[in-house]
Structure formats: C-alpha cells, structure tokens
Amino acid sequence: MSGEDNLLRLVEAEEADENNYHLQDQVGFILRKAHQRHVSIFASHIADLTPPQFAALAKLYDIGETSQNQLGTLIAMDAATVKGVIDRLKARGLVEVSKHEVDKRRLLVNLTPEGREAIERLIPLARAITEETLAPLTTKEAATFLRLLAKLA
Amino acid sequence: MSGEDNLLRLVEAEEADENNYHLQDQVGFILRKAHQRHVSIFASHIADLTPPQFAALAKLYDIGETSQNQLGTLIAMDAATVKGVIDRLKARGLVEVSKHEVDKRRLLVNLTPEGREAIERLIPLARAITEETLAPLTTKEAATFLRLLAKLA
DNA sequence: CTGATATCATTTGCATACGAATGAATTTGA
DNA sequence: TCAAATTCATTCGTATGCAAATGATATCAG
Incomplete structure (x- = not known):
C-alpha cells in the first residue's frame, strides 16, 4: 500500500x-x-408524587406561602404547567389556595398540615433518590458533574 | 463568647x-x-420539528428501515410514545410505514425522500444546537461533562 | 403438535410542558 | 390622571412520556 x-x-x-x-x-x-x-x-x-409535584411541595416548605406565579418561577415551570400541578396537589389536600388581599390578581398557595407532613416524610427519600441517581459516579465525579450541569441549567 | x-x-x-x-x-x-x-x-x-421527532429521523437516516419498536428502543422511547411521534411524522410525509412480510406483528418505518432531504438539511443545525447548549462550558469542561453525563444516562 | 409464553403494536388515562390567546387587575409614564 | 404597558392567572391546543390493558402474532417447551 x-x-x-x-x-x-x-x-x-x-x-x-x-x-x-x-x-x-x-x-x-x-x-x-x-x-x-x-x-x-x-x-x-416515591410512587404517589411526581418530581414536579414534589418540587412544588419542597419549595413551599422552604419559603412558605407564595403566589402561584412566583412558585412557578422558583421551580422552573411556566404558568400553565404550574396551574395543573397545584390543581392536583389541591385536589389531594396537600396545598390550599387563597386570594391575595391587596393584589387581587394573585393566587396565594400554601402547604396544608397534610402537605407539611408529607414533605417532611419525603425529604429523606429524596436524598436517597439523589444518591442513587449519582451512584454511577465517584464522589469527586459527582461534584464535578453537578458544577458543570449547573452551568448549563 | x-x-x-x-x-x-x-x-x-x-x-x-x-x-x-x-x-x-x-x-x-x-x-x-x-x-x-x-x-x-x-x-x-429548528422550529418545525421537536427533538424526539428529529431523533427519529436522524436514527432512520443512520440505520435505514426498521420496526417501530426497534426504533423506539434506539431513541429511548416506549412503544406508546414512539407511535405518536411516527404518526405525526407520517402525517407530514417525512416517514412511511409498511408491514413486515414475514413477521406480521411488525410495522416497518422508513424515511421518505422528503424525510431524507429534511434530515440532511437539519443535521448542520443540530450541530449548532449542540454547540450552543454546551457554550457555557470550555471545550475541556464539555468533554468532561459529556463523559460523566453518559455514565448517568 | 399445542398450550404457555413472549413480542409487537395499539389504545386509554394521566401528568408534564409550552406557545398563544384572553381577561382581570395593577403599575407606569407622559 | 389616565391611557398604555405590564403582570397574574386561566384556557386551549399540541406534543411528549409512561403505566396498564388488550389483541394479534410468533416462539418455545413438553
């Protein structure tokens, strides 16, 4: 050749x-x-809740009552999507909604006692989910991955 | 203190x-x-195609005619999801389906000439999409990220 | 050969996800 | 102040995404 x-x-x-x-x-x-x-x-x-539903509960647990729109911003959902998520959580008695006294456009959302109990029970499971998701990586790799992923998100 | x-x-x-x-x-x-x-x-x-639709076309372009189920496996979609994707591509004339001669359960899927023309036109745009998605990372970081992401997927 | 099992595709139901349009309420700016 | 612009929420339409059930066909095991 x-x-x-x-x-x-x-x-x-x-x-x-x-x-x-x-x-x-x-x-x-x-x-x-x-x-x-x-x-x-x-x-x-976590069989009885979806990740977006969990995100909504976790964020409400973190920051307390907020408007539906603001909640959507914090958990990266547009207005149409967050409405569906909140509707389903409301139907299950995990959150409750009320009208904002001053700004009548806003719909305030908050955890019910049942919702609070649920998220407190689920957070340890969520930690296990994170761990299992990252299990294919070493501790060092996981840290690197999360750092780079955050730059992309 | x-x-x-x-x-x-x-x-x-x-x-x-x-x-x-x-x-x-x-x-x-x-x-x-x-x-x-x-x-x-x-x-x-790429405004006129979704990522899953693009994935289906790109994979068919890569491997040629295959069954709907097999295609689903290759592009990580379950049977119900891939059916919807193929139905919509079929309705737009980008793919065509036919029955497998021997195994009558199988539905063969292939690109039409229009589908082939479309995917050839879109692949350069897809490269730009990948590039823009990874733009927040340096070249080295991107390589690391892709390696770790692949381990998680 | 044939009954049990497995595979392929479809259908239904539910849950994101988002663009676009709409209406109500608020804020801004000339 | 008041018309224009903005914000908040809702609704509609379309597109994944997956579990579960179903029907048709193919394969396997005894």
Whole structure:
C-alpha cells in the first residue's frame, strides 16, 4: 500500500466522521436519557408524587406561602404547567389556595398540615433518590458533574 | 463568647444544613432545567420539528428501515410514545410505514425522500444546537461533562 | 403438535410542558 | 390622571412520556 493510499484513507475517514451524525453522542439526547433515568429512580422511591409535584411541595416548605406565579418561577415551570400541578396537589389536600388581599390578581398557595407532613416524610427519600441517581459516579465525579450541569441549567 | 458557644453554633449549623433541603441543589431538579434549556435552544434553531421527532429521523437516516419498536428502543422511547411521534411524522410525509412480510406483528418505518432531504438539511443545525447548549462550558469542561453525563444516562 | 409464553403494536388515562390567546387587575409614564 | 404597558392567572391546543390493558402474532417447551 502506498503512502498516497494511506493519506486518502485518512482524508476519507475524516470526511466520514464529519458527515456522520451520531445521535447517541449529542448532549441533548443524552440529557433526555439521563432525565428519564432520574424520573424512573424517583418513581421507584416515591410512587404517589411526581418530581414536579414534589418540587412544588419542597419549595413551599422552604419559603412558605407564595403566589402561584412566583412558585412557578422558583421551580422552573411556566404558568400553565404550574396551574395543573397545584390543581392536583389541591385536589389531594396537600396545598390550599387563597386570594391575595391587596393584589387581587394573585393566587396565594400554601402547604396544608397534610402537605407539611408529607414533605417532611419525603425529604429523606429524596436524598436517597439523589444518591442513587449519582451512584454511577465517584464522589469527586459527582461534584464535578453537578458544577458543570449547573452551568448549563 | 465561650468555646462551648462556638461548639453549639457549629452543631446547630450542621444540623440546620442536614435538615435543610435545597431543591435547587438536587441533581434531578438541575437535570430537568438543563433539559428544558436544551429544548428551548433546539426550538430556536429548528422550529418545525421537536427533538424526539428529529431523533427519529436522524436514527432512520443512520440505520435505514426498521420496526417501530426497534426504533423506539434506539431513541429511548416506549412503544406508546414512539407511535405518536411516527404518526405525526407520517402525517407530514417525512416517514412511511409498511408491514413486515414475514413477521406480521411488525410495522416497518422508513424515511421518505422528503424525510431524507429534511434530515440532511437539519443535521448542520443540530450541530449548532449542540454547540450552543454546551457554550457555557470550555471545550475541556464539555468533554468532561459529556463523559460523566453518559455514565448517568 | 399445542398450550404457555413472549413480542409487537395499539389504545386509554394521566401528568408534564409550552406557545398563544384572553381577561382581570395593577403599575407606569407622559 | 389616565391611557398604555405590564403582570397574574386561566384556557386551549399540541406534543411528549409512561403505566396498564388488550389483541394479534410468533416462539418455545413438553
């Protein structure tokens, strides 16, 4: 085989690599799969609540009563989505809503005693979920990953 | 202030830290936000297709005709989800389906010429999407991030 | 060969997720 | 002050995403 042949092969290989699009290497696709895996782990530990519902309860537990819109901002949900989440939590008696006395546009949301009891019971499970999600990484890798992930989010 | 006071404060701080659950530090929550950001970037570059629809086209372009179920496995979608995605791509003339000659359970899916033209046109945009998604990271950080993310997915 | 098991696809029901449109209430600015 | 712009919430439409049930077909085991 001549040197020219080798060069030709190399050039063709580079072109093939450039022209080839591998879905499984794209950050968006892997991000979607990692998210799916996390949701699955979450469901295996906490069967009666979804991650968004848990997020709403956890944030209300953290900051106390707030408006539906503000809550949505804090847990990264748009107005339409947060409404559905709050409606379902309300139907289950975990949160209660009331009108803001001064600003009549606002809908205040707060935990009920049942909601408070629920989130206090679930937080230890949530810690286990985080741990299991990160289990494929070493402690050091997990710290690096979280740092970089936060830069992307 | 006595040494005992300092010790008490330290113990209280540690307890507070243990008892405090910060949603915004949990891998699941950040993963969800990073995924949201990616979808948003995707939509800003490719308005007429969703990431799952793009994934289906890209995989069919890569491997050629396959069954609906097999395609679902390759792009990480369950049977119910992939059916909806394929139905919509079919309605737009980007894929076509046919029955497997031997195994009558299987539904074969393939790109149409329009689908092939579309995915060839979109792949350069997809590269830009990946690049923009990873833009907050340096090249080295991005490589590290992708390696760790893949371990989680 | 045939009954049990497994696979492929579909359907239903529920839960995010978001764009766009709408209406009510508030704030701003000329 | 008052019209314009903004904010808060709701509704509608579309698109994942998954569990569970169902039906059709194929494979396996005795």
